[in-house]
Amino acid sequence: MNPKQMEKMMAQLGIKHKPINATEVIIRMDGKEIVIKNPKVTEVTMQGIKTFQVVGDIEERERQPFTEEDVSLIMEQVGCSEEEAVAALKKHKGDIAEAIMELQD
Numbered sequence: 294m295n296p297k298q299m300e301k302m303m304a305q306l307g308i309k310h311k312p313i314n315a316t317e318v319i320i321r322m323d324g325k326e327i328v329i330k331n332p333k334v335t336e337v338t339m340q341g342i343k344t345f346q347v348v349g350d351i352e353e354r355e356r357q358p359f360t361e362e363d364v365s366l367i368m369e370q371v372g373c374s375e376e377e378a379v380a381a382l383k384k385h386k387g388d389i390a391e392a393i394m395e396l397q398d
Contacts, residue, residue, distance in 0.1 A: 309338045318347050321356060328352045358387030371396040 303310065313334040320327040332349035359382045367378040367389065373396050381392035 307340065311336050313345070318349065324356055326354050326356045328354060357383070359389070363387070363389055367392055367396065 313336050315332050315334045318329040318332045318334065320329075329347055329349040329351055332347050335346045337344050337346060363382060364375060364378045367373065367381065368375060370393050371378070373381075377396060378392065381395050382389070385391035385395065
């Protein structure tokens with residue numbers, strides 16, 4: 294079917310769609326994240342409900358209980374490497390104070 298005809302039919306049914314300019318899409322779940330690189334995202338509105346269609350390169354990774362800012366804070370406070378800060382945060386399940394105390398000893 295011709296794309297213009299398809300768009301006209303969708304408009305008649307009250308379905309609107311528009312592309313979203315995204316560089317990365319992250320879906321966070323308990324314990325893991327799904328990262329979609331090079332995504333093509335489309336917002337579809339039908340009967341007042343918005344949904345998103347996402348297509349791209351999928352990567353699954355373990356979700357860390359801490360952020361990059363947490364790692365930087367520990368590195369600044371203790372003067373350690375990034376690897377040491379990450380290892381301490383993992384060991385203490387994201388508890389910044391516990392990680393700092395361990396690395397200071």
